[in-house]
Amino acid sequence: MITYLEAIREAQSEALEKDPRVYIYGQDIGNFGGAFKATKNLAHRFPGRVLDSPISEDAMMGSAIGAAMQGMRPIVEMQFADFSTVGFNQIVNQAATLFWRSGVSCPITVRLPSGGTPGSGPFHSQSLEALYAHYPGLILLTPATVEDAYSMLLEAVAIDDPVIFCEHKYLYYHLKAESLPKEALPVGKARISRAGRDATVVTYSAMVHEALAAADELAAEGWEIEVIDLRSIKPLDTDTVLASVARTGRVLAVGEAWPWGGVTAEVLARVSTEGFNLLDAPPMRLNSKDTPVPFHPNLWGTHRPTARTISLALRELLRA
Amino acid sequence: MKGMLPLSEAPHAAGRTSDFSETYRRAYRWMLLARVAEEKIASLYRGGKITGGVFVGRGQEAISVATGIALRDGDIFAPLIRDQAGRLAFGESLLDFTLTYLGARSGPMRGRDGNVHRGRPREGLLPMISHLGAMGSVVNGMLLAHRFQGKKHTVGAVSLGDGATSTGAFHEFINQAAVENLPLVLVITNNQFAYSTPTSRQFVCADLVDKAIGYGVRGHSVDGTDLAACLETIGGAVQTAREGGGPQFVVATSLRLSGHGEHDDSHYIPPQLRETHLGRDCLSVAEEHIRSQKWADATTIEAWHRDSHTQVEEAVAHSLREAAPDPAREDWCALSSRHLQEGPEIHPPLKY
Known part of the structure; x- marks a missing residue:
């Protein structure tokens, strides 16, 4: 059995394995493996490509955008979706406008651990998909199944535009599947x-x-x-x-x-x-x-x- | 990226070497071209020919050109609103400037963005967004990418004003650059006013350069009215970053010799401040220096002026003939993955 969280980890591992342009950047994601362990062991397996960031959501996003402009495929882990508002400006004004303004695409994936769990309170529970969806130039994914968490995250990394990947924390450990999918519906299909x-x-x-x-x-x-x-x-x-x-x-x-x-x-x-x-x-x-x-x-x-x-x-x- | 103009050979970092006078002359000519070009656009603005704002770099061309001239192909430059001289020295075509200000669809922003919000990211020149301090971390990311890709000895320069030092983004990106030990050169022009706000309402530290200590990066101070000092200090900072010395934090001091934009009469700048050393016009100072050092005679300098005016007139005339963007030919697609764009109808990609 594989959990929703393990599917996210597996997708990242596969993305790192297959594409040298991919790297992951976020708080506590290196040796510690992330607040939810979504990157557990990845820093060890992919040295130099799973990087701890300072607590600087604006700079995390800005640097991912810059790296993407230079041909990389960054995955940014926000520790909680709620904290992404500190990097909001970079996401909605820099990443989302870049292609339209300059013709240069911005292939970044921003993972937002989203939604409520008991006891998490006002600042570790938010669902911000509507906020980001309001802005032109962003793609918003909200996987509900283990299979989608895996396949949609891989697809997010492959997409040439900024993708806000809203993964639900309540599903991290609760939701399990027999195995990872071999094929999937494309993004944009319900x-x-x-x-x-x-x-x-x-x-x-x-x-x-x-x-x-x-x-x-x-x-x-x-x-x-x-x-x-x-x-x-x-x-x-x-x-x-x-x-x-x-x-x-x-x-x-x-x-x-x-x-x-x-x-x-x-x-x-x-x-x-x-x-x-x-x-x-x-x-x-x-x-x-x-x-x-x-x-x-x-x-x-x-x-x-x-x-x-x-x-x-x-x-x-x-x-x- | 190199423009169509005859001055476009890339000069490298300056030091007081045998070719210093040549670098100085070249820098002066970029400054002069920038000044003439901006005066022309300001004049068109006053004549109602420009849509949107006009922002000029009068009084800080020396700082800007010293930044642009120290960079070379493969480097990154994130200019701000008063960096026409630096843009030209970095290699931006004068046509990019005139086409964008005049809203031509053949300009690099195709009428989708205007005035100072232009760039060619593929060639290392970033199109600024308006949110101050926001370009710094983008440059960090480009330099990180260079590290991943094994590109060595590239430098990223970020231009900011005194006002931007108050933003959170400023703090985050300079700290990030320090943590990653990136070859980032931050050039802060302290021109005494952020729009109308004097530095006394912006910060209370004795000197902005003291902030460098807190970030663990090397600080430099320079008189922004003195081209030689700017070439030496900023060129030196770029060279240090290029050689692996980590982020460099340059504070250049000047006075803004214009309004915030051409809409602004800058009545809030005390006239006596203009009479101080800060109020010197770096362009006149540089020209006088060339004369006094006999690096060019009066006839040559006069020819440079004529050449600048000719280039500007040609670029403006060309740009005025270019078509404006056509909403019916606009594809209205914000995504490069066209099949994922929302909206009633997606048109074929633009072929301007």
Whole structure:
């Protein structure tokens, strides 16, 4: 069995092995192996290519951009997605604008350990995909499975543009697979994780698993819920979403991130504008509450959507 | 990268050697060309011919040219808004300057970015973003790449002003360069004002160069109004970095002899400050030095002036004839992986 975290480590190892242009840069990632051990043993196996950085997110990003401009393929590990905001300027103003301004591409992969876990609190729990997706020139990946964590990270490194790779910390150890995949869907294609005819849940990352659990619960009552794993937030696979809504006539968009202007809002904007006539009921969305992410597990468990709140929302959607 | 202009042979780092006078003359001519070019663009701006801002390097051409002239092919240069002289000395074509200011689609930024935000990254010249201090770590990364790739003896120069020393990005990149012992040359022009803010509201250390000690890098101070001193100090810093001496932290002192941009009358600069040593015009000082050393006679200097005006007039005339960008031919694609671009319709790549 291989975990989601091990898949990320394996993908990095393979990238380092296959491509001499690849190096990894981040805090505590060298001999220590990273805060989550995503680079365990890699510094030893690839001397000089897995480098500890100072606590300087701006300079970490800026230097990765410069190295990419000179032909390297840097992977930057942010210790937590939350800290990437210190390097925000370099990501959104330097990396994201470079190709458009100068015609020089910027092949960097920024790994953001994202999302909540119990007890992590306001500054180690954030989901920032919508923030980065807002900016032109960035690609946003949000793998929900062990297989995708592996194949999408390899693809991220191969892409000639800046990729923000949102890996979910909650899935690091919980999620396991039998083996690593030999082939994968390309970036930009959503996956139908579970087929159904009564309603569509559009979601991504850790919420895919909450949605699947909710679908299981409703299946016991005879409802067939389709669950779409977006896999990539940007580009967003609107075609797969609309095709599903054409079949079910009902849609619920679910995200762990904050509600205002986020991915669920984007999904529903597209469904409403491009597929209004497909809808049999008003579209629904479910996000975390619009507060910082709480520390205590009792509060955290209610702050974010769960299988229970998703199934409640689905019942409402199915009644509409 | 070498431009179309006759002055474009790459001069190397200066010292007080037998060819010092030749380097000095060459540096002076770049300064003169930069001054003439910027005055022309400023004049077009006042005539309403320029969209966006105009930012000139009047009073700090000596510092800038000393940086650009010390660099060579394979090096990296991240200029800031007052580095026309250094850009030319590094090898930027005068046409890149005029085409970009005039918004021509045949310029290096194709009308997508303008004025001082131009560059040719493949040739080591970085197109600055507006966020001060942000280019430093990019240069660090390029130098790191050189290390990975086994390219030796290259140098990266970053140009900044006194205001940028207050940013977090500044602290992060100079510290990063020190940790990695990179051949980075940081040239800080302390021109006494960041837009309208005097240095007294920017920092309280006795001398900016003292900051070098805290980062564990070598500091240098130089009179930015004195071309010979700039060539020697900045050229020396570049040479030290090239030979493995690690990051170099140069503070050059001058006074900005213009507004922040051409929109700004700089009324906040006290007139008495202009009367001090700081207020000397480095271009006039350099020209006087050439005359007094008899490194060129009056006829030659006059010919240099004429040549600069001719080059500028030709570049401007050419650029004015060039087409503006056409939104219908713009591909509106922010990604090099075109199939991953979001949006209603992706057009074929631009073929300008």
